[in-house]
Amino acid sequence: MRKKACLFVACLMIVLSVALSVYGAPKQSTITLWAAAVTPERDQFFTEIVKKFEAKYPNIHVEYLGIPGDLVGYRQKWDVAFASGTDPDITNDFTSKQVQIGALEPLDNYFNKWADRKLINAALVAGNRSFDPKHHKLYALPYSAQPWVMWIRPDWFKAAGLKIPETWNEFFATVPKLTNKDKGIYGLSIRGGGGSANTLEMLMYSYSGIPNYFDSKGHCTINNPKNVEFVEKYLGMYNKYTPEDDLTKGWTQLAATFQSGKAAVVVHNLGSASSHEKAFGGDRSKFMAIPFPKSLKGYRQHPGLMPLGLTMSKHAKDKKAVWTFLTFYLSKETNSSYAKLYGEIPANREAADDTWVHQLPYMETGSQILTDKATRFGSNPFYLPNYTTIQTKIEPSIQMVMLKQKTAKQMLDEWAKMMEKEKADFDASLK
Numbered sequence: 001m002r003k004k005a006c007l008f009v010a011c012l013m014i015v016l017s018v019a020l021s022v023y024g025a026p027k028q029s030t031i032t033l034w035a036a037a038v039t040p041e042r043d044q045f046f047t048e049i050v051k052k053f054e055a056k057y058p059n060i061h062v063e064y065l066g067i068p069g070d071l072v073g074y075r076q077k078w079d080v081a082f083a084s085g086t087d088p089d090i091t092n093d094f095t096s097k098q099v100q101i102g103a104l105e106p107l108d109n110y111f112n113k114w115a116d117r118k119l120i121n122a123a124l125v126a127g128n129r130s131f132d133p134k135h136h137k138l139y140a141l142p143y144s145a146q147p148w149v150m151w152i153r154p155d156w157f158k159a160a161g162l163k164i165p166e167t168w169n170e171f172f173a174t175v176p177k178l179t180n181k182d183k184g185i186y187g188l189s190i191r192g193g194g195g196s197a198n199t200l201e202m203l204m205y206s207y208s209g210i211p212n213y214f215d216s217k218g219h220c221t222i223n224n225p226k227n228v229e230f231v232e233k234y235l236g237m238y239n240k241y242t243p244e245d246d247l248t249k250g251w252t253q254l255a256a257t258f259q260s261g262k263a264a265v266v267v268h269n270l271g272s273a274s275s276h277e278k279a280f281g282g283d284r285s286k287f288m289a290i291p292f293p294k295s296l297k298g299y300r301q302h303p304g305l306m307p308l309g310l311t312m313s314k315h316a317k318d319k320k321a322v323w324t325f326l327t328f329y330l331s332k333e334t335n336s337s338y339a340k341l342y343g344e345i346p347a348n349r350e351a352a353d354d355t356w357v358h359q360l361p362y363m364e365t366g367s368q369i370l371t372d373k374a375t376r377f378g379s380n381p382f383y384l385p386n387y388t389t390i391q392t393k394i395e396p397s398i399q400m401v402m403l404k405q406k407t408a409k410q411m412l413d414e415w416a417k418m419m420e421k422e423k424a425d426f427d428a429s430l431k
Contacts, residue, residue, distance in 0.1 A: 029321040030061045034088040036074040038066035045341055053328050060321045089316040090325060094140040094309045096383045099131045100429075105312040106137040110323045120330060121145070121370055123377055124347045127305035131383050134430055140309025141326045143335060144344035146269040147366040148202055148303055149289040151276065153264045168207050168293045172233055178264040179241045187241045189263035190234070194250040196398050197391035197415075199267055202303040204230040205378050209295030213381050213419070218427070220419040223412035226296060231401065231408035238402040247399055255279075258287075270366045273343050289362035291369050302369055304380035345370055381419075384426055390418045 035046045043066040050062045065088070067074050074093060081087040082103055098104050111117055111125075124142035131139060156178055157164060165171040175187035191199045201222070208226035215221065238246060243257060251268060258266045259279035276287045295301045310329055312322045328334060336351035338344075345366045346352045352371070357363045369375055381387055394415045400406035 028059055028061055029318045030063060031090065031316065031318060031321050031325060032063045032088040033065070033090045033325070034074075034078070034092075035064070035066045036091065036093040037071055038068050041341065042066070043068075045338065049329070049334060049337075052334075053325060056328070057321075057324060060318075060324060062325065085315055087313050087315060089313050089318075089322045091311055091313075092143070092309075094128070094131070094307055094311050096131045096307075096385065098311065099139050099383070100385070103314055104139040105314050105316065105319060106139060107141060107312060107323075107326075108138050110326075111138055111141070114327060116327065116330075119332075119348050119350055121347050121349055121352070123370060124305055124308075127377070128307045128309050130304065130379070130381075131307050133381075133383050140307065140311045141330055142307075142309040142347045143330060144308060144339050144342065144347055145305050145366075145370060146271050146344050147291075147369045148267070148269050149291060149362070149365060149369075151258060151266050151268060151272065152288050152290055153258075153261075153286060154288040155285050156264045164290055165293050168230075168296065171293050172237075175237060175241045175265065184243075184262055186243055186263045188237060188265045189249070189254055189257045190238055190242050190246045190402075191249055191251065191254050191267070192238070192246045192399055192402055193248040193253070194395070197394045198388070200231065200234070200398060201380075201391065202378075203234065203267065203292070205303065206292040206301050207295060209297035209299065209301050209376075210378075211301070211376065212379050214423055218420060218423055220416040220423070222419060223409065223416040228409050228412055231412065235398070235401050235408065247402055270345070270362060271343055273360070273362050284361060287362075289365045291365065291375075299374060299376055300372075301376045301378060304378040304382065306380075307382055381423070384419075384422050386422050390415070390422060393418065 033046070033050070035042065038046065046064055046066055050064045053062060054060065067077065071093060075095070078087060078091065078093070082101075087103065120142065124145055125138065127145075128140050128142050129136045129138055152164070154164075160177060162174055162177060163170075165174050178187035179185065190196075204222075204227040207230040208224060210221050210224055210226065213221055221227070243262060245253075249257070251272070254266050254268070255272060255275055257263045259276065270289065273289070280286045291300060292302065293300075310326050312319060312326065316322045329338075330348055332348050332350045335346045335348040336354045336356075339346040339351065340356055345357070345363065346354075349371070352367050357367050394411065397406060397411040397414055401408055401411050
């Protein structure tokens, strides 16, 4: 009897072994994740997220690598890895170059079948599609945004009996009233050094309300008369209602001017919130984020949203497992935790409605900018390979306009010419 029992068990084991070989045992899949420009706090965040993911999906193992330093160094490392076919399955650094060289897997089929796709902010999805102007495919799942805002001193506005400007005409009328050069106090501080072109570009299109950077014939709209008008007004305030040393200021110097009580208004994104919190000791009566004033066309136009997101490598062996991680990362809990750490607005609309967002006035402002149906978004050509390079090249000319050594129209004509050549070269590369 015992022999029969043993024989039965042995046969059962054989049957199970054959069944598993035929139908497949639960297999362990390994995917790789690289995170760019991590700090110790950010590295800890990703480590914890991986642990939570693996606990929920025990059949998927994530090999995580957090890479400190700047994005230049990270991208060099990624370039080498891609050339050898060892690039990570997932990265949080999404670039137009990755799209152009065919490094990424389109996510449209996955996204369109995803039950929670409607929870992801549509404006951010559209922004990510802008990296593929020809086919409008989705190559990265957006996780957040850093809206552009004006940082103001609400206590100064209140003391002067001035309301927060809703239109650009109100803005230009308000700045002089907040200026007292004898006391070293200015209504505005302008970024005239590194990053000046990027800021100026965002502002001028917000003023003119022009939605497109190029017309049907490939002509750039940056030198449109309304943009010229804005630059004349805005840069015309330099050294009159702004500090003289604005000519060479980058963001660090601009922030110092604002935080030391020398300027009522500066322009940046929500990423500077933590710096203001620290500088003002958490006293939010002294700093406030407001949206850009309404355009000349009557609506509020925010700059196009810079594409951000998690990508799926074309080389990934288990793309289903990769997509599982991407959707986990965009779940309410995870996306909220990420955005809170990075000081950004979550892409998941439920996460963007979390208590912590509403408790921080500047985050509430950022969230409203993204979710307000009345807000329109520009179409910044982030897809152009040399888009930011052109901005850097034009910065000396911006300084010349500030010094009245060149007119606004001359500078913008120069800018438009470079943009038109870049667009023509890009279009030719797609043929």
